[in-house]
Amino acid sequence: xxxxxxxxxxxxxxxxxxxxxxxxxxxxxxxxxxxxxxxxxxxxxxxxxxxxxxxxxxxxxxxxxxxxxxxxxxxxxxxxxxxxxxxxxxxxxxxxxxxxxxxxxxxxxxxxxxxxxxxxxxxxxxxxxxxxxxxxxxxxxxxxxxxxxxxxxxxxxxxxxxxxxxxxxxxxxxxxxxxxxxxxxxxxxxxxxxxxxxxxxxxxxxxxxxxxxxxxxxxxxxxxxxxxxxxxxxxxxxxxxxxxxxxx
Amino acid sequence: xxxxxxxxxxxxxxxxxxxxxxxxxxxxxxxxxxxxxxxxxxxxxxxxxxxxxxxxxxxxxxxxxxxxxxxxxxxxxxxxxxxxxxxxxxxxxxxxxxxxxxxxxxxxxxxxxxxxxxxxxxxxxxxxxxxxxxxxxxxxxxxxxxxxxxxxxxxxxxxxxxxxxxxxxxxxxxxxxxxxxxxxxxxxxx
Numbered sequence: 407x408x409x410x411x412x413x414x415x416x417x418x419x420x421x422x423x424x425x426x427x428x429x430x431x432x433x434x435x436x437x438x439x440x441x442x443x444x445x446x447x448x449x450x451x452x453x454x455x456x457x458x459x460x461x462x463x464x465x466x467x468x469x470x471x472x473x474x475x476x477x478x479x480x481x482x483x484x485x486x487x488x489x490x491x492x493x494x495x496x497x498x499x500x501x502x503x504x505x506x507x508x509x510x511x512x513x514x515x516x517x518x519x520x521x522x523x524x525x526x527x528x529x530x531x532x533x534x535x536x537x538x539x540x541x542x543x544x545x546x547x548x549x550x551x552x553x554x555x556x557x558x559x560x561x562x563x564x565x566x567x568x569x570x571x572x573x574x575x576x577x578x579x580x581x582x583x584x585x586x587x588x589x590x591x592x593x594x595x596x597x598x599x600x601x602x603x604x605x606x607x608x609x610x611x612x613x614x615x616x617x618x619x620x621x622x623x624x625x626x627x628x629x630x631x632x633x634x635x636x637x638x639x640x641x642x643x644x645x646x647x648x649x650x651x652x653x654x
Numbered sequence: 655x656x657x658x659x660x661x662x663x664x665x666x667x668x669x670x671x672x673x674x675x676x677x678x679x680x681x682x683x684x685x686x687x688x689x690x691x692x693x694x695x696x697x698x699x700x701x702x703x704x705x706x707x708x709x710x711x712x713x714x715x716x717x718x719x720x721x722x723x724x725x726x727x728x729x730x731x732x733x734x735x736x737x738x739x740x741x742x743x744x745x746x747x748x749x750x751x752x753x754x755x756x757x758x759x760x761x762x763x764x765x766x767x768x769x770x771x772x773x774x775x776x777x778x779x780x781x782x783x784x785x786x787x788x789x790x791x792x793x794x795x796x797x798x799x800x801x802x803x804x805x806x807x808x809x810x811x812x813x814x815x816x817x818x819x820x821x822x823x824x825x826x827x828x829x830x831x832x833x834x835x836x837x838x839x840x841x842x843x844x
Contacts, residue, residue: 432671438658439668439800446797446838465707471796473838533727533779537734553779554705554795562733576796578657608807609672613822620826 407595410584412437416602420610428606434582440601441577441588447627448635449473449574450590456480457571459547459563464536465556466569474552476572481546486570490539491531491550536560593634597627660791660799662687668803673810681810691786693805693827694794698784699724701835703798706782712754712770718763723780726764729757730777739767797838801830 407415413433417423425433445451452475457466468474477489531539531549539560541548547567549560557571577589588595600623607616658664666686670676698704702725710719729736731754739747739756747756749768754776756767764778784793792799808823 427674429671429676431667435668435671439803442658442797443800446800447833473795473797533730534735534738536728536730537732553707554782576657580656580658605672608823609674611819613819616822620829624829 407587407592407598408584409437409581409586409588412588412595412598412602413584416599416606419599419603420606422606428609432605432609433602436602436605437598438577438580439605440598441581441590443601444590444594444597444627445574445576448590448594448631449475450594450635451575451577452572453575454570454572457557457569459559459565459567459569461563461565464558464560464562465553466559466571467556468571468573469575470555472573472575474550474557474571474573477547477550477557478570478572479547480568480570489547489550489569531560533558591634594627594630597623597630600626660796660802662690662787662789665690665787665802665806669806669810672803672807680814685813686806686810687787689806689809690792690802692809693802694784694787694792696805697794697798697801697831697834698782700831701798702781703795703834703838704782704784704793706780708778708780710776710778711773712766712776714770714772717765717767717769718760719766719776719778720763721778721780722762723778723782725781726759726778727781728779729754729764729766730779731774736766736776741765798834801827801834804830 416433416437417428420428422428455469457468459466477491479487479489481487531551533551533553535549536558537560539549541561545561545564547559547561547563547569550557552558557569579586579589581588588598600619604616604619604623607613607619662683666683669686670678670681673681675681705727706723708721708723710721712719728738736754736757739758741758741760743756744767747767749755752768752771754766754768754770754774757764758767759765766774766776782793792802804823804827808820808827811817811820811823
């Protein structure tokens with residue numbers, strides 16, 4: 407959708423084809439706010455950037471505003487290895503065995519928290535795990551978590567290591583001309599007019615209409631997040647052969 | 655073209671659009687800026703989205719170290735996290751040596767167990783107190799700044815004694831705060 411298409415659709419919805427109560431400036435502000443809101447809530451503007459660790463520092467500084475989804479360690483041979491720390495990747499899978507595993511710290515100075523099978527499976531760590539997670543026999547980065555505008559690495563890197571950082575960001579441009587297309591993926595474009603109409607209703611002080619539109623916007627955004635943003639591994643039910651008894 | 659900036663001027667432009675007062679009349683820019691700063695603090699306090707770290711040293715024979723922030727979430731010493739306990743556990747946990755091993759929060763201080771015998775370098779992981787917006791942009795994560803205008807409009811309408819409309823805006827703001835706390839930040843470590 408172009409900016410013009412978004413504005414036309416929105417103005418149709420509020421029955422104000424020519425700017426009057428809703429100025430062109432108003433609508434532009436709301437279209438751009440919608441795009442940022444969708445990007446923030448869905449994490450749909452994704453990128454992978456290469457970062458380097460700093461010797462003897464846990465902290466790797468990011469671009470402001472990025473949300474980190476995954477981190478990979480790239481070794482000298484170019485082998486890429488996912489690091490533990492992202493959200494548990496099987497959280498949407500009903501037969502997820504990880505949910506039965508409790509993490510705990512049993513001794514203040516021991517590396518005695520085992521990562522569930524296999525070693526490379528991403529699992530979440532927190533600042534409380536630092537120094538307590540069982541490490542593979544290597545000084546290379548193995549776990550991470552995000553802290554503000556940094557990612558924190560466990561163990562503390564002793565040298566410079568290369569990381570691939572998967573992030574969700576925000577629009578890098580502000581829509582201004584009719585022919586421009588939002589940066590968020592196409593499948594999220596239809597949500598923008600819903601947000602714009604909601605803001606129009608707020609300005610009109612039609613709060614019941616605004617609440618209805620807000621509910622529609624949030625519901626559709628949630629559907630889009632579930633369908634397009636969530637990542638989950640295959641479940642057994644996805645690959646199981648059909649039951650031969652069905653239809654008998 | 656650069657990314658949208660959540661400057662006070664841009665937020666006020668958005669707010670004035672919703673208030674239908676494009677040029678300052680009833681609401682001055684200074685008043686709206688006060689509400690922006692309040693919004694920033696409320697978001698930071700209620701969501702915990704503003705995370706900072708601080709390097710501090712213990713003082714010999716003093717159990718507490720001070721910090722500036724809403725909450726201390728974790729403490730690291732010598733590349734290892736100290737274990738968080740509660741005051742009733744003091745004296746009932748196994749101490750191994752004299753270096754910092756446990757901690758708990760007491761007001762704006764962290765109490766270190768055992769009592770440090772010298773200066774130890776600690777890294778505190780904090781839920782920080784955000785600075786005022788001033789001439790820059792909020793220190794909050796970019797992705798949460800979009801809800802500031804709802805709060806500012808609610809406060810502005812309240813100032814004009816339009817309580818019901820204000821409540822509508824505050825309701826949206828509260829919904830968004832809830833979403834940030836439970837949705838956007840659910841994978842942030844606590």
